[in-house]
Amino acid sequence: MKLKTALLSLVISLATNAAMAYEWQALPDKAPEPADNPVTAEKVELGKRLYFDPRFSETGTVSCNSCHNLMLGGDDNRSFSMGVHGKTGGRSAPTVWNAAFASSQFWDGRAATLEDQAKGPVVNPVEMGMSDLEVAMNRVRAIPGYEALFVSAFGKDDAMTVENAARAVAAFERTLITPNSRYDGHVNGNKDALSEQELRGMTLFDETGCTGCHSGPAFNGPAMAAGTGFFMKFPTYTDNDYVATYDLASDKGRDGKHMWKVPTLRNIALTAPYFHNGSVQTLDDAVRVMAKVQLNKDLDENQVKDIVAFLGALTGEFPVMDLPRLPATAGWSIIDSK
Amino acid sequence: MKLKTALLSLVISLATNAAMAYEWQALPDKAPEPADNPVTAEKVELGKRLYFDPRFSETGTVSCNSCHNLMLGGDDNRSFSMGVHGKTGGRSAPTVWNAAFASSQFWDGRAATLEDQAKGPVVNPVEMGMSDLEVAMNRVRAIPGYEALFVSAFGKDDAMTVENAARAVAAFERTLITPNSRYDGHVNGNKDALSEQELRGMTLFDETGCTGCHSGPAFNGPAMAAGTGFFMKFPTYTDNDYVATYDLASDKGRDGKHMWKVPTLRNIALTAPYFHNGSVQTLDDAVRVMAKVQLNKDLDENQVKDIVAFLGALTGEFPVMDLPRLPATAGWSIIDSK
Numbered sequence: 001m002k003l004k005t006a007l008l009s010l011v012i013s014l015a016t017n018a019a020m021a022y023e024w025q026a027l028p029d030k031a032p033e034p035a036d037n038p039v040t041a042e043k044v045e046l047g048k049r050l051y052f053d054p055r056f057s058e059t060g061t062v063s064c065n066s067c068h069n070l071m072l073g074g075d076d077n078r079s080f081s082m083g084v085h086g087k088t089g090g091r092s093a094p095t096v097w098n099a100a101f102a103s104s105q106f107w108d109g110r111a112a113t114l115e116d117q118a119k120g121p122v123v124n125p126v127e128m129g130m131s132d133l134e135v136a137m138n139r140v141r142a143i144p145g146y147e148a149l150f151v152s153a154f155g156k157d158d159a160m161t162v163e164n165a166a167r168a169v170a171a172f173e174r175t176l177i178t179p180n181s182r183y184d185g186h187v188n189g190n191k192d193a194l195s196e197q198e199l200r201g202m203t204l205f206d207e208t209g210c211t212g213c214h215s216g217p218a219f220n221g222p223a224m225a226a227g228t229g230f231f232m233k234f235p236t237y238t239d240n241d242y243v244a245t246y247d248l249a250s251d252k253g254r255d256g257k258h259m260w261k262v263p264t265l266r267n268i269a270l271t272a273p274y275f276h277n278g279s280v281q282t283l284d285d286a287v288r289v290m291a292k293v294q295l296n297k298d299l300d301e302n303q304v305k306d307i308v309a310f311l312g313a314l315t316g317e318f319p320v321m322d323l324p325r326l327p328a329t330a331g332w333s334i335i336d337s338k
Numbered sequence: 339m340k341l342k343t344a345l346l347s348l349v350i351s352l353a354t355n356a357a358m359a360y361e362w363q364a365l366p367d368k369a370p371e372p373a374d375n376p377v378t379a380e381k382v383e384l385g386k387r388l389y390f391d392p393r394f395s396e397t398g399t400v401s402c403n404s405c406h407n408l409m410l411g412g413d414d415n416r417s418f419s420m421g422v423h424g425k426t427g428g429r430s431a432p433t434v435w436n437a438a439f440a441s442s443q444f445w446d447g448r449a450a451t452l453e454d455q456a457k458g459p460v461v462n463p464v465e466m467g468m469s470d471l472e473v474a475m476n477r478v479r480a481i482p483g484y485e486a487l488f489v490s491a492f493g494k495d496d497a498m499t500v501e502n503a504a505r506a507v508a509a510f511e512r513t514l515i516t517p518n519s520r521y522d523g524h525v526n527g528n529k530d531a532l533s534e535q536e537l538r539g540m541t542l543f544d545e546t547g548c549t550g551c552h553s554g555p556a557f558n559g560p561a562m563a564a565g566t567g568f569f570m571k572f573p574t575y576t577d578n579d580y581v582a583t584y585d586l587a588s589d590k591g592r593d594g595k596h597m598w599k600v601p602t603l604r605n606i607a608l609t610a611p612y613f614h615n616g617s618v619q620t621l622d623d624a625v626r627v628m629a630k631v632q633l634n635k636d637l638d639e640n641q642v643k644d645i646v647a648f649l650g651a652l653t654g655e656f657p658v659m660d661l662p663r664l665p666a667t668a669g670w671s672i673i674d675s676k
Binding site: 052053054055059060061066069070071072073076077078079080082084085086087269270272273278279281282283284308312315318320321322323324325326328329330331332333334335337338 | 390391392393397398399404407408409410411414415416417418420422423424425607608610611616617619620621622646650653656658659660661662663664666667668669670671672673675676
């Protein structure tokens, strides 16, 4: 009897601990990197220039940074990004900050790696608008000064390829991480890092069930092999007004099954408007909508405020970087804008 | 008789010296600044952020840097810049590098100062597309984080004004100068700074008559009071094919009299295509055209190459600067892009 009681007590204790013991994780200082494309200083230097260079877009006006602005939250604060000739697409630009911690890229996870992702917008007619990756690469090849950077990063033989350009951009993006948020300070033992409200929000974020999907150091799901992806159905609960109000279901996502990548919540305060279609203007509303359409919960105003306060503590430290100088074309322009 | 000969000899010597003695000048390390807007570190920090901030354009996609790209030659290498919604105007973006040395701004000199110039593109419907400067300023005012920068730069009373924003951008632009070109090295006594060809080109540049207008340290004319401007008729000689080929006369410039500001030639190798309408694709052709339509001279191929080589030596040293972090809006977006 005594043993039974003791055992029961142990089981209850374990269960309670298990429920309590959501493992909050700080963001690592380094992002994972694939074995076939280790990050080197030379690749980062090249990739950074390519990232900021608008000259291999059709109009010469759109770079990676145009929609994934590193001076801001790594996006453009628009519902839909604006590419060449003022064209817009149908999904909101995800942040590039900490994208290196995602196990797939794009809202529907259709790119397994940053290397694959980097090539997409270049030939998207409403983004950079080039007809073909080789045509874009020919622009890069024609700019003196890029060759030395490619050779330095990839060696002499056939360095100036689309694949190497993508590798360099991916290597640069693996440096775009934002550690040392106040949340990270808290996880690392700084008891003053978070306010009372933020601590309440943190507990509520877990208890409400947000951590069921937004787990791990980047709040984008569990660690998975690159390319596996971590997808969830969105919206899950459709018996509410939000689905129509914010048009959450007409874009059917991955494989037409309303499956979407669970995006990072790092720096989420900086990346309004929200969701794949940028339809929700504020983080308050985004929290309210997520609780309802994913967890079928109605949060009260204080709960929303507390969770939003916690999410604000996920804004990290942004690396200081020099404005790059882009290799020049002397006496002529690579852009045919006549 | 002896005296007469001596005098004649003196006169000839003076005349020869006068002809020989074109005064080549190095670029100063500092740009002139107006008494009512001295450059301060605080204004520069604020102005730099405003310069790179796309959020007070209509679409949230166009900043000063979009068309006057500091990662490149201070322009966009396009004939006509592309503003909001992919709209284009009718004149080519002049470089912002060393604009602080110009005594008027815009191709037609319609702005007397950098302060005046800074306001123009914000409300140009094909550039940043805002309806009104106050509407643009309201965007800036609504972004928390800007207020402290304005107060720091301009003091507490009514700091966040359009005029102060323009002053800050102008102060930042006064730091955008590119000294220490190889030409400057030569002028400062470094005998190895220029190649044989560049030295030939330098002499030829003067002898052909280019220095008649492109004089002074920035090759944009004599020092003049701010707002006075230094204008020349372009094209002067119209009895040639170039005027039609490059459509040089249909835009009538300042006051409809074909008067144009003499632009700087600093970093000219980086700012193709050329002229107010960006119609001339290469620097070789630009030199050829200028000699003909302004000086009625036909340069041979070697002369063109030599002058172009000299102009390449006017590319200066670009200041290293950090990529700025722009003040954030936490949990919402200032851009209404729905």
